[in-house]
Amino acid sequence: MGMSDFSQRFLFDDSDVRGELVSLGESYTHVLAKHPYPEPVAQLLGEMLAAAALLVGTLKFEGLLILQARSSGAVPLLMVECSSERELRGIARYHADQVTADAGLRELMPEGMLTLTVDPRNGQRYQGIVALDGINLSACLSDYFATSEQLPTRFWLNADGRRARGMLLQQLPAERIKDAEARAASWQHVTVLAETLSAEEQLGLDNETLLHRLYHEEPLRLFDPQPLKFRCSCSRDRSAKALVSLGQQDAEQLLREHDGTVVIDCQFCNQRYSFDAADVAQLFAGGGVQTPSDTRH
Template sequence: MSDLPDTDFTQRFIFDDRDVRGEMVGLERSYAEVLAKHPYPQPVAQLLGELMAAAALLVGTLKFDGLLILQARSEGPVPLLMIECSSEHEIRGLARYEAGQIADDATLADLMPEGVLALTVDPVNGQRYQGMVDLHGQDLSECFTNYFVMSQQINTCISLTADGTRARGLLVQQLPADRQKDSEDREESWNHVTALANTVKAEELLGLDNETVLHRLYHEDAVRLFDIQPLKFRCSCSRERSGNALVSLGQADAQQLVIEHGGQIEVDCQFCNQRYLFDATDVTQLFAGGGTDAASETRH
């Protein structure tokens, strides 16, 4: 067993003598919760874990209250990957895939050829923002690194790995000039940090605690590691949200659905498999403004 400080966390660090910050993430329980909802093939499970780690890392860089949504789409065997991570560090995710078309050694290019990744920030207060990047990198680590450099003009280096049991991530990012004012010094410093970051191995990220990983990479640098911030799986679905979805259809269409489905509509959450049931009485109550409090029971 590894000596991780907790199974699900993010942890920030900073270089005392350089204009560089970093963050590490580990996912185990929340990763297992996501994988338990669907029978994912191993390459899909790994890709999903890497995207979960990326979402958890990025939430820490954005500094906002709200929801971060990562959505990767393609015309390949994996048409959709989707992760949602809140500023409260609550995470959920899912993948859609074509059964029988996933080779054991499938790469990102095999699974999601010509794929596109959308990064959406949905703040509680303020304007919704979306950025896009093509999935043209060798792996998700390279794709996200390219996204920050090309779309955000922020020097960033990201390493992501997952093995179906644990998902881990490492991010280093250049800060505005403060400790290092000279541009050549800044460039040399950044090259030093990223050259070492790129030497980290998947087995090190998956099997060692953060302090050990950072010591192996930067034992000659002054690096401060902050307290861990816990993460957890949580699905934001609810009976109320499902009822609102029915209301958005309009009363006539909702009532027709009840008839077509033998007297009961099933609304399933794709993230957690929770099933919400609505009969004719429930639908009448919804449109009368009575809400969902006295409605039918839910079941898995």
């Protein structure tokens, strides 16, 4: 398989359970290249990228899924976005002097809360709140789905600074197995087997080998991979709209305070968008910003 970044769905033939696998390489590298993250922060960010890609695979919508975690600890902010087109970006804010080697979720994000937002292009926004009180992000997300009214869903997430992998199992509405007791036993069976998966196996094995190792006695179908990629949604136009939202008086005040040039930085990809006095005048005259002024560099 040539792709380094993809999701792949699988389905158990004899039970009402579906699964999803996510592999991130190049996109994860792009995210990490934008900031000098310490290893524990890079690993946590990779797990959240994989989680977002898995969650998008469970939803039928056009728009954006956003995971945003906040805490009082070494990592006060962690944010990942994945679009319905499977385009990813992510960022972490951290206090370098507070990040210790081998720190996990609880050490990095004490008193943490994760907000899960589904923002469709058409329709109503949905938000869910996840307490980051589990041993790791996988446990927190699994607990959230276990206590919500949604379909039971389990997560397995791992990242090592080079690769990020994720696996999801989700119980589907009763169709093949109608008996409640047999249905519960089937769900327990597939999840207990998944618990035997080590981090090394998840990060190192291809999907076919991984599924065979876990479920060689279970008939299942592995579907075609769906590509994932890094893409930042920032643009000069969006930056200009942010400037317009300040109003002309405040925008011109910013020009005076910054020697005639307002620079808007994208926190996700470090792209910089500069606007000089001619740009700002053109912008508020209704001329747009797609063609920068001759004086801008």
